Amino acid sequence: MFNPTRQIAAIPLFSGLSREQYEALSRIGVRRSSAKNERIFSEGDEGTGFYVVLAGRVKISKISAEGKEQILHFFGPGECFGEVSVFTGQGFPADAVTAAQTTLLFFPRTSFVSLIRNDPALALNMLAQLSRRLRHFAGLIEDLSLKEVPGRLAKYLLYLSGRDGDAGAVELDISKGQLASLLGTIPETLSRILAKMNRQGLIRSRGAQIQLLDRASLEEIALEGKKLP
Amino acid sequence: MFNPTRQIAAIPLFSGLSREQYEALSRIGVRRSSAKNERIFSEGDEGTGFYVVLAGRVKISKISAEGKEQILHFFGPGECFGEVSVFTGQGFPADAVTAAQTTLLFFPRTSFVSLIRNDPALALNMLAQLSRRLRHFAGLIEDLSLKEVPGRLAKYLLYLSGRDGDAGAVELDISKGQLASLLGTIPETLSRILAKMNRQGLIRSRGAQIQLLDRASLEEIALEGKKLP
DNA sequence: AAAGCGCTTTGACATAAGTCAAAGAAATGT
DNA sequence: ACATTTCTTTGACTTATGTCAAAGCGCTTT
Known part of the structure; x- marks a missing residue:
């Protein structure tokens, strides 16, 4: 009991x-x-x-x-x-x-x-x-x-990977629609930014699994407001 | 003393x-x-x-x-x-x-x-x-x-007029540049929106003096997210 | 007055992000 | 296994807002 x-x-x-x-x-x-x-x-x-x-x-x-x-x-x-x-x-x-x-x-x-x-x-x-x-x-x-959506997303990914402890892979524990709302945006925008980050080689995402490939660039985007090209 | x-x-x-x-x-x-x-x-x-x-x-x-x-x-x-x-x-x-x-x-x-x-x-x-x-x-x-800048501005104006008690006129107690930053925007955008509200007859502003002419419409913009045309 | 300074306004332009719509993928229930 | 729903992705388009630059205005100081 x-x-x-x-x-x-x-x-x-x-x-x-x-x-x-x-x-x-x-x-x-x-x-x-x-x-x-x-x-x-x-x-x-x-x-x-x-x-x-x-x-x-x-x-x-x-x-x-x-x-x-x-x-x-x-x-x-x-x-x-x-x-x-x-x-x-x-x-x-x-x-x-x-x-x-x-x-x-x-x-x-x-x-x-x-x-x-x-x-x-x-x-x-x-x-x-x-x-x-x-x-x-x-x-x-x-x-x-102060930040645009890619910055908020980058920050969230880094936060998750820090909490999960392990080096590179992150599993989203909420739906992407919910994540969009948490980041103050809409699912379409989130989807596009994830696609772009994949193209730039910053992450590798399949479904709810996301690997952080270029942590340094993610940090620049999250903390210094750098834009992702 | x-x-x-x-x-x-x-x-x-x-x-x-x-x-x-x-x-x-x-x-x-x-x-x-x-x-x-x-x-x-x-x-x-x-x-x-x-x-x-x-x-x-x-x-x-x-x-x-x-x-x-x-x-x-x-x-x-x-x-x-x-x-x-x-x-x-x-x-x-x-x-x-x-x-x-x-x-x-x-x-x-x-x-x-x-x-x-x-x-x-x-x-x-x-x-x-x-x-x-x-x-x-x-x-x-x-x-x-959740709101765009005109909504935040309308809300702020209504807040000021409520606090000042009197019916229609409001005196900004900070510079417009500071107000812009407080509303999470920049002076140019604030200036344009004030000009637009003047054109629509919602307010009448001269310098730091602002008269609220159409409180109902301001409330729609502030509370219901209505756009100003 | 004139000059100088900061604040405000206006214009032309660039862009991030939202809207609408439709197709694909994944999850769910029967 | 199928049907149905929900979630996700993609595309074309619109719009609000930021950027850059220049001009106007109001203020103080000389």
């Missing part, structure tokens, strides 16, 4: 707390499992609490006035989302949908706030977490506003 | 605290005055603390690889900046430069953290503040990625 306290200790948001604190948290956390493509909440819904991903993946996105979807982020195991609404008391600012079979832990707003009200250490952890998130957004803004 | 405690009580970040808490804060806060266009910190500088604007205005911006400036935000009286580095312990993620004669209050990292470590209420205030900022960024991302 699973051990709630141990699972909570593995969540970065709650790292470094005492045994009693973990137990208090596991008492107020509510477990919830969802199949793929189930909706967790919608933009505008009242924020009654926040979620931690135990297993699986959750997609956070917004729908524009013209009906296009802009994916803001994917959250995986150990990451939390929806905390902002806990403290602002407003509705959720975006949609959340599972991108795979997913297990979540839900922390209701009222019980969590009363917990934090007595516990500076817990609050400090959350502050650091929110700060990191804020930094991430600042980077995202920079990406969207 | 000025009253430090009263000034601190007027800062939203610290609203609702006790007299003792205000006094503790005013003991660790360091006052600093700067003329216009003075640099507070640069991207990458070590974050030794954070700032609160008492008077004046501070511009937060990043320089892209190609050397273009993207303005992220302006902070005015009562607002704070640099807090993220206090909790992440990393360097500042952007540049900060005064946009006018400005008075700041500086809170050194170490003393502030030890203060917060003993005070859940103070931590909760900060959490709410960071959450609000996070929400703001989510909106900014949406703007940059």
Whole structure:
């Protein structure tokens, strides 16, 4: 059987707390499992609490006035989302949908706030977490506003290859359409840029498998804004 | 003479605290005055603390690889900046430069953290503040990625007219070049769009004075992504 | 006034990226 | 295995926005 306290200790948001604190948290956390493509909440819904991903993946996105979807982020195991609404008391600012079979832990707003009200250490952890998130957004803004699509794609590929550890090959874990939206563009444009990068010998892609052949050039495109010819 | 405690009580970040808490804060806060266009910190500088604007205005911006400036935000009286580095312990993620004669209050990292470590209420205030900022960024991302420049400009004009309260006339408080950067574009494009909005009868602009003539159409452009012909 | 400087506007042009449409490929259900 | 749907790729075209260059305007300084 699973051990709630141990699972909570593995969540970065709650790292470094005492045994009693973990137990208090596991008492107020509510477990919830969802199949793929189930909706967790919608933009505008009242924020009654926040979620931690135990297993699986959750997609956070917004729908524009013209009906296009802009994916803001994917959250995986150990990451939390929806905390902002806990403290602002407003509705959720975006949609959340599972991108795979997913297990979540839900922390209701009222019980969590009363917990934090007595516990500076817990609050400090959350502050650091929110700060990191804020930094991430600042980077995202920079990406969207200062770089063109090939740069964003190059950066994403390098990010994936760094995380996967191995030297050259990368496996996309989302569809190309979703990747396009995550990069702030559309599938056609992404497809053309991938084809071009293949032609230039920067990558070698077959389906979701992508080998990075010329990391140096990719870095020039991602970091220095160099254009791909 | 000025009253430090009263000034601190007027800062939203610290609203609702006790007299003792205000006094503790005013003991660790360091006052600093700067003329216009003075640099507070640069991207990458070590974050030794954070700032609160008492008077004046501070511009937060990043320089892209190609050397273009993207303005992220302006902070005015009562607002704070640099807090993220206090909790992440990393360097500042952007540049900060005064946009006018400005008075700041500086809170050194170490003393502030030890203060917060003993005070859940103070931590909760900060959490709410960071959450609000996070929400703001989510909106900014949406703007940059989902809307074209006329939409962003229309939104900004409506925002200004809403804040200024009065019905129709708006006075730009930054140069058009700066406004262009804030909207993620360049002065030429901004100029053309203003000219077009004048031609369409949406606004009437002379220099930094802009009258909003057709608020309904501006809202369509800002919120529904309608194009201006 | 004149001169000089920065900001703004305008024009001609280049290009990245979106739209529309259709064909291919891959995944899914029956 | 087939049919159906969804995802991906490709092509022709449009458009918004950036680049480069020059002229205009408003400001301060002499």
